[in-house]
Amino acid sequence: MSAPTDPTPENTVRSGCPDGPLLAIDASATASAAVVHRGQVLARFASTETNTHAEVLTPAVQQVLAEANVEARELAGLVAGVGPGPFTGLRAGLVTAQTLGFAWNLPVFGVMSLDAIALPAAEDAFRAGVEEFVVATDARRKEVYWAHYVSVGGQFQRLHGPFVTAPSDVTPLPAYGAGAGLYADILHAVEGFSDAVPDAGQLGLVGELALRRGRGLMPVVPLYLRDSDAKVPGPRKRAGTGAR
Numbered sequence: 001m002s003a004p005t006d007p008t009p010e011n012t013v014r015s016g017c018p019d020g021p022l023l024a025i026d027a028s029a030t031a032s033a034a035v036v037h038r039g040q041v042l043a044r045f046a047s048t049e050t051n052t053h054a055e056v057l058t059p060a061v062q063q064v065l066a067e068a069n070v071e072a073r074e075l076a077g078l079v080a081g082v083g084p085g086p087f088t089g090l091r092a093g094l095v096t097a098q099t100l101g102f103a104w105n106l107p108v109f110g111v112m113s114l115d116a117i118a119l120p121a122a123e124d125a126f127r128a129g130v131e132e133f134v135v136a137t138d139a140r141r142k143e144v145y146w147a148h149y150v151s152v153g154g155q156f157q158r159l160h161g162p163f164v165t166a167p168s169d170v171t172p173l174p175a176y177g178a179g180a181g182l183y184a185d186i187l188h189a190v191e192g193f194s195d196a197v198p199d200a201g202q203l204g205l206v207g208e209l210a211l212r213r214g215r216g217l218m219p220v221v222p223l224y225l226r227d228s229d230a231k232v233p234g235p236r237k238r239a240g241t242g243a244r
Contacts, residue, residue: 019076020037020074020075020076021035021036021037021042021068021070021074021075021076022035022036022037022075022076022077022078022079022204022207022208023035023061023064023065023075023077023078023079023100023204024036024078024079024080024081024200024201024203024204024207025057025061025078025079025080025081025093025096025097025200026080026081026093026113026116026198026199026200026203027057027081027085027089027090027092027093027094027096028081028083028084028085028086028089028090028093028113028137028197028198029085029089029113029137029138029178029197029198030046030047030048030197031046031047031056031057031060031089031092031093032044032045032046032047032060032198032199032200032201032203033045033057033060033061033063033064033200034064034199034200034201034203034204035064035065035067035068035070035204036201036204036205036207036208037068037070037208038208039205039208039209041201041204041205042064042067042068042070043063043064043065043066043067043068044064044199044200044201045060045063045064045200046199046200047060057092057093057096058096061096061100072100072104072106073104075104075106076106077101077106077107077108077109077211078097078100078101078106078107078108078109079097079108079109079110079111079203079204079206079207079208079217080093080094080097080098080108080109080110080111080220081093081110081111081112081113081116081198081200081203082094082110082111082112082113082218082219082220082221082222082223083112083113083145083162083222083223083224083225084112084113084114084139084145084162084164084223084224084225085113085137085145085198085222085223085224086140087222087224090222090223090224091222094220094222097220098220108220109207109210109211109217109218109220110217110218110219110220110221111203111206111207111210111217111218112147112158112162112218112223113137113198113203113223114135114137114145114146114147114161114162114177114198115156115158115203115206116198116199116200116202116203116206117135117137117176117177117193117196117197117198117199117202118135118147118149118156118158118176119156119202119205119206120193120202121133121135121149121151121156121176121177121190121193121196122149122151122152122154122155122156123151123154124176124190124192124193125151125174126151126153126154127154128174130151130174131150131151132148132149132150132151132159132173133148133149133150133151133173133174133175133176133190134146134147134148134149134170134171134173134174134175134176134180134187135147135149135175135176135177136167136170136175136176136177136178136179136180136183136187137177137178137179137197137198138178138179138182139164139179139225142166142167143164143165143166143167144164144165144166144167144170144179144180144182144183144187145162145163145164145179145225146161146162146163146164146165146170146175146177146179147160147161147162147163148160148161148171148173162223162225163225164225164226167179167183167186167187168186170186170187172188173188174188174190175187175188175189175190176190176193176196177193177194177196177197178194178195178196178197180193180194181193181194181195
């Protein structure tokens with residue numbers, strides 16, 4: 001197997017080790033928020049719905065900050081999941097993160113949302129003696145969002161992706177995530193991970209680890225991978241101008 005490559009794009013955001021806690025937000029599947037510090041998740045919230053992101057994220061941020069006993073002025077920055085995911089959810093999550101970053105004068109760092117599942121998946125793959133694996137989530141339209149990873153000593157490195165394809169086009173490897181569970185007849189779903197979706201707690205840990213190591217984090221730009229389902233309405237007909 002060839003040496004794993006660094007998938008981080010050239011236009012990455014780089015920073016040093018954070019001095020304080022990080023607030024993490026992800027809305028690529030469900031809406032979730034968490035506070036992380038020094039490799040620990042101090043508090044987390046995750047909804048069970050996929051269509052209430054805008055309504056729940058702000059109260060969720062207030063809740064996790066209170067549970068972690070952390071004030072906004074103590075935060076070192078924010079970590080935002082950039083997808084891939086549906087247009088509406090990603091927009092709600094990224095707007096929330098960027099608005100809070102602006103209001104609190106804090107940097108906002110982007111993390112690819114599938115990496116939040118890859119973090120525990122790499123540890124599980126290492127214990128199982130598996131080198132390469134994929135992470136897949138539901139993209140609707142009978143498709144999945146997915147990426148290809150390698151586990152190096154229990155640490156993940158992304159080799160390829162993210163993509164949006166039919167499940168049959170996913171590389172045939174052990175598959176982690178709700179996309180694998182949804183298409184278990186096609187993908188090699190790993191037991192215990194068949195309903196996993198990106199979680200802000202794991203996302204924050206990925207971001208904190210990247211900052212600590214001086215590695216690049218992604219710009220806070222959404223990874224839609226395909227056009228929005230929203231359609232611009234056509235011109236309205238004026239009364240009395242219909243076909244005769």
